[in-house]
Amino acid sequence: MAQAQRAPASSSTPWQPEHSLFGKQPTPLYRHEATLTDNQAYTLGELIDIAEENNPATQAAWDRARIAAANLGIARSELYPTIIAAAAGRAFLNPPLLYSSFALQDIGAFETALKLDYTLVDFGARRDEINAAKAKLLASNLTFNNQHLILIQQVSSAYYNLLNAIGLREAAEVNLHDARVVEEAVRDRKANGLATLPDLLEARAATAKADYELQSSLGAEQTAFGDLATVMTASPTKPFKVQELRDLLIPDTLDQTVEDAIENAYQTRPDLLADIARVKAADAEVKYARSAYYPKLDFEGSKGWLRAWGQQEKFGGTYGKTYTYDAKLSLTWTVFDGFRRESRLARAKAERDAAEHEVREREDLIADHVWGDYANAITALHERKAATSLLSASDESYSAAVESYKDGVRNILDVLSAERDLAHARAVDVTARTQVLQSFMNLAFRTGDLLTQHPKGNHP
Structure with missing residues (x-):
């Protein structure tokens, strides 16, 4: 233990603790994992419920709110004998x-x-101290809500990323199946003398590429699953299922203007409201500092x-x-205290000014973020419609190319080109659907509506 009370001997080498410093037992870890089963497909609302029950950040924010409530009780106790x-x-x-x-x-x-x-x-000193404690408690409660808002956004984003990865993996499986069908058709035509060896080699290369893209999408899906499990404080080594993209309703319109969205954010964003509460607390602190001048x-x-x-x-x-x-x-009545009261009052005023400037900065950021996410949501809706048309057209083009190739009208390069376009259209369609969900969720997060309008699970 003596070594633990000294700084490292040199800046050029790491500190080497003695083996006896931490004792014979392993270092304790405050680990906690959420328990999920693999016999049900969790909805987004259920995932949010589980995350809120197990996330340490929200629990720490709750503890800080309880501390602020206790500080308010301490301030109020000054009113009593x-x-x-x-x-x-x-x-x-x-x-x-x-x-x-x-x-x-x-x-x-x-x-x-x-x-x-x-x-x-005491000329209002206790009253000002209580008002400051009330405002700080309000700020802590709003910060607690903001932590939940952030957690809901993190879970939703990770969930939609996983759905996108699953959709791309499923599309890659279909693409590989189509590539193998085309390769088999070319092999049959070559056996009948209707196709050349280069045609078969082109088809084989297309199949190999489709298999490579499938393996890549499988890896991306595993990564996305691990990200969601981490946000849930669950173990990524223990599998669980989620509700799939095909079971979700994709919105097709926005129900508010960008002006309404920005104004709504000013009224509901818990982080902005917490900053405003801190300004009120700073005002009370200024009054409390002034009360030291009175008897x-x-x-x-x-x-x-x-x-x-x-x-x-x-x-x-x-x-x-x-x-x-x-x-x-x-x-x-304090006549002179070495200008301590003046310094405390100056500090309180500076903290009040800083809190007000933070509110103004937050308001500017909110307007910018809501504007950007609103534009992204509009773009996602348009892209979703275009992706649907692209997928339909690419599917028809591919089917026509395959039939024409079988009839000897089109060559293999035309088929492979149509196959690539269809594979791309499938990926675009999956991404467009998840992007609509993601952009709408991001907009609700920026306005603060996500705190109350997120999908519900077992908890109301």
Whole structure:
């Protein structure tokens, strides 16, 4: 343990702790994993429920809100008197000086009392402290909500990325199947003398490329699954299923203007509202700092019961008892404190200005982000319609090319070109569908609506 109390010996080499520093047991890890089963397909709402129940960031934000609530209780306690019950006993043997000689005396005393302290007037200091604590609690609660908003966005984004990866993998499987069908058709035509060896080699290359793209999409799917499991605080080594893209309703229109979206964000974004609450807290802190310039009137009082026994040298012992009381009014006014009050007031004003500037910066960022995500949502809707048309046209073109090739009208290069276009159209269609979901979710996240309008699971 002695080595742990010193800094590293040099900046050029890592610190090497002693083996006994951490003991014989392994270093404790505060690990917690969400439990998911593989016998059901989880909806997005259910995934959000599980993440909210297990995510450490939201739990830490909740703890900070509880701390702020406790601080408010502490501030409010200043409004009430302090009552202390005290009991004290004392015994001593000493020789006091009486004239020119000492007299040894033995005294024992026992006292019980109730003491009351109360601030009568402080010119609003306690009120300002309470107002600051209230605003800080509000900011903590809103920050807690914002952490949930961020978590919902993270889970939704990871879920849609996984759906996109699954869709691309399924499209790649279909593409590989089509490539093998074309290769088999070319092989049959070559056996009948209707195709050449280069035609067969082209078809084989197309099949190999489709297989490569399938393997790549499988890897991307595994990566996307791991990302979702991490956000869920689940283990990526334990498989679970999710509701598939084909089971989701893809929106086809936006129900608000960009102006309404920006204004709605100003009213509902918890991070902006938390910043505004911090400005209110800073205002109260400024008032609290000013209250130090005013006097304070305090009352102190106590009432008790005293019993004592004593004996002086050469005299007999004696016993006495009596009621005791004490009352005191104190008016205190700090005249000079080394400019501490001035410095504290300057600091409070600077913190208030900084909080206001942060609000203004947040408002600008919100407007920019909502504008950008609104444009992305409009673009995604248009791309979705274009992707649907592209897929339909590419499918028809591919079917016609295959039939024409079988009839000897088209060559293999035409078929392979149509096959590539169809594979591309399938990938575009999957991406366009997930992009609509992703862009709508991002817009709801930027406006703050995602906190209440996200898909629901088991929890309302």
